[in-house]
Amino acid sequence: MKTADYVRRIENSYENVSKVLFNELKGEEEAIFNLNGEESLFVRFNRSQIRQNIFVQQAFVRFQLQNSKTMTKASWTLTGDSEIDVREARLMLGRLRAELDALPADPHLVKLENHGHSHDDKPSLRHDEDIVEEIIEETKTSDMAGLFAGGPLFVANKNSKGQSHWFSSSNFFFDYSLYHQQKAVTGVVAGRSWDDQAFISKIQESQNLLSLMKRPVQEVKPGEYKVYLAPAAVSEIMSLVNWGALSQKTYKTGSCAFQKLADKEKQLSPQLTLRENFDLGWTPRFNSWGEVSENHLTLVEKGQLKTLLTNSNSAMEYKIATNAANESESPRSLEMMTGSLDNEEILKKLGTGLYISNLHYLNWSDVMMARFTGMTRFACFWVQNGEIVGPIQDLRFDETLYRCWGSELAEITNFSELAPGVLTYSERELGGKKVPGLLINKWNFTL
Numbered sequence: 001m002k003t004a005d006y007v008r009r010i011e012n013s014y015e016n017v018s019k020v021l022f023n024e025l026k027g028e029e030e031a032i033f034n035l036n037g038e039e040s041l042f043v044r045f046n047r048s049q050i051r052q053n054i055f056v057q058q059a060f061v062r063f064q065l066q067n068s069k070t071m072t073k074a075s076w077t078l079t080g081d082s083e084i085d086v087r088e089a090r091l092m093l094g095r096l097r098a099e100l101d102a103l104p105a106d107p108h109l110v111k112l113e114n115h116g117h118s119h120d121d122k123p124s125l126r127h128d129e130d131i132v133e134e135i136i137e138e139t140k141t142s143d144m145a146g147l148f149a150g151g152p153l154f155v156a157n158k159n160s161k162g163q164s165h166w167f168s169s170s171n172f173f174f175d176y177s178l179y180h181q182q183k184a185v186t187g188v189v190a191g192r193s194w195d196d197q198a199f200i201s202k203i204q205e206s207q208n209l210l211s212l213m214k215r216p217v218q219e220v221k222p223g224e225y226k227v228y229l230a231p232a233a234v235s236e237i238m239s240l241v242n243w244g245a246l247s248q249k250t251y252k253t254g255s256c257a258f259q260k261l262a263d264k265e266k267q268l269s270p271q272l273t274l275r276e277n278f279d280l281g282w283t284p285r286f287n288s289w290g291e292v293s294e295n296h297l298t299l300v301e302k303g304q305l306k307t308l309l310t311n312s313n314s315a316m317e318y319k320i321a322t323n324a325a326n327e328s329e330s331p332r333s334l335e336m337m338t339g340s341l342d343n344e345e346i347l348k349k350l351g352t353g354l355y356i357s358n359l360h361y362l363n364w365s366d367v368m369m370a371r372f373t374g375m376t377r378f379a380c381f382w383v384q385n386g387e388i389v390g391p392i393q394d395l396r397f398d399e400t401l402y403r404c405w406g407s408e409l410a411e412i413t414n415f416s417e418l419a420p421g422v423l424t425y426s427e428r429e430l431g432g433k434k435v436p437g438l439l440i441n442k443w444n445f446t447l
Contacts (some may be wrong), residue, residue: 006039007152007168009080010059014156016082017089021063022160024093030112032064034288035078035156038428041128043148045176048139050132058427059154062288063089065096066112069105072096110312114161115290122281124152124170126194134196135174138203142210146176153428155283157290165292167284173420177378178206183213183391185379186358188232190420190432192281209357209379215390218382220445222395226353227443228346228383229404231435235419236359237404238334238433240372241274243364245401246299247329248310252318257370257401261305266370266402268303269409275299277335282420283431287311291324299331303406335434339412348386349411349439355381355388370401373446396447404440413437 018033025031037059044052059080064073074092078085128150135148150172157165173190185206189199229237244250245257260266276297278285285293289312298306309325326332341349354376362374376395381388416436421429 006057006080007037007154010035010037010078010154011156011166013078013080013082013085014059014061017061017078017085018158020086021089021093022158024090025160028067029097030066030160032112032157032159032289034062034064035154036060036062036427036430037078037155038151038153040149040151040153040428041132042424043132045135045139045144045146045148048136048142048144050136060427061089063092063096065093065100066109067100069109070100070103071106071109072099072103108313108316110289110316112159112161112289114159114163115165115286115292117164118286118292119166120168120284121166122169122171122192124150124192128172131172131174131194134194134199138200139176139178142203142207143179144176145179146174147422147424148172148174149422149424149428153430155430157286157288159290163290165284165286165290167286169281171282171420173422175422176206178203178210180210180213183210185209185213186232186377188419188422190418212381212388213379213391215388218390218392220354220382220392220395222445222447224442224444226350226410227440228350228353228355229359229438229440230355230357231413231417231419231437233356233359234336234435234438235417235433236362236374237372237401238336238419238435240362240364241334242330244330244367245370246309246331248308248314248318248320248325249329251308252314255367256308257364257367258305259368260370260402261300262308264304266406268300268402268406270302271339271409271412272303272405273298273301273337275335275337276331276333277434278333280333280335280418280432280434283332285324287324287326291322293324297323299334331433332431333433336412336416336436338414338416338436341411341413341437341439343413343415346413346437346439347383347388350383351386352384354392354443355383365398366400371398372400373398395445397444398446399444404438404443408441408443409438410441411439413439 059078154168250256315322357379420432423429
């Protein structure tokens with residue numbers, strides 16, 4: 001079945017079901033109807049050959065029913081057959097009505113409004129099958145393992161007040177590792193537009209790093225070192241920020257990693273600016289209430305907190321303005337702005353220290369001080385006088401954002417990389433980040 005056929009069939013069924021549900025509301029009842037779906041090609045590689053491929057078509061809806069006092073919600077699968085989908089929806093509506101009568105009042109219930117209409121389709125610029133063929137061709141001389149996922153992701157929102165939003169984006173990611181015996185280099189290529197030369201350059205970069213992994217392992221003792229964090233490593237740190245660091249709710253309840261930044265007790269480097277950038281095209285601007293965010297929303301500007309992500313629940317509870325944040329008040333399309341450090345200057349500016357390609361096992365060790373811990377991963381090297389000497393054994397570190405993004409931040413690269421969400425547990429993950437590399441004067445390794 002062609003992509004457009006499936007997506008349009010789901011869209012049509014979604015439209016029909018929403019009309020039926022909204023027409024059958026009674027009295028004070030109001031409703032929100034959300035849709036998430038995908039049509040994805042998944043291809044797993046091992047030793048640079050295809051080992052498994054699967055084609056997935058799935059769509060899920062979430063219906064929220066509310067009255068003037070409280071609300072309840074339910075989720076189910078949308079088949080694309082309007083007759084079946086309408087029948088299932090009516091059963092759910094009856095069940096939710098019974099639940100609504102039994103629930104206590106919600107003091108922070110968000111009243112529904114009409115937040116307008118939007119329809120945003122971002123089509124694929126190349127067939128996924130052609131991309132897979134090129135991956136095989138360019139990695140056939142390497143011991144490569146990886147996952148390619150591509151195809152349209154779609155999200156929609158309607159409510160009984162008349163609002164209607166649709167977003168679809170045909171994109172891809174290729175998450176891979178190149179191996180030499182037990183050593184590996186990892187990388188991600190992602191986007192809507194496949195760039196042959198960019199892909200070849202990325203693979204060649206990984207192959208060059210892998211050749212350096214064959215050198216003798218360097219012993220590095222615990223202590224403070226100057227480090228360069230490649231974009232993939234910075235992306236892992238930025239993922240921590242999703243865990244409430246920019247949330248109005250966590251700030252008001254005293255569990256926000258940027259609590260001291262918000263209270264102006266601490267500051268970050270004036271080089272550092274963070275913003276939501278929905279122009280990346282990996283996620284819709286509207287949230288599950290149908291509220292539409294600005295295209296660009298600056299969160300941290302030149303080291304100072306400018307705004308926290310605030311959804312309508314928090315706005316209602318704390319009597320402040322909302323900025324159309326999602327239910328978890330986490331960034332959806334986060335971008336760290338670039339600086340002036342050229343790629344060719346990185347090793348020279350690093351001098352003697354550690355080149356860190358990736359990090360893993362990150363977690364907060366002291367949330368209120370924005371302190372976190374984790375380990376180095378994959379291609380990480382000891383650098384002496386601007387030259388890579390050899391790989392290091394994995395090291396554990398303990399750092400704070402107020403140091404690595406603040407007092408110890410030396411420079412930010414003038415280039416950045418797209419780091420998409422690559423989780424695929426029940427469905428492909430929406431969203432992503434755009435991140436540069438960071439040169440940091442002191443980084444604390446503990447083990």
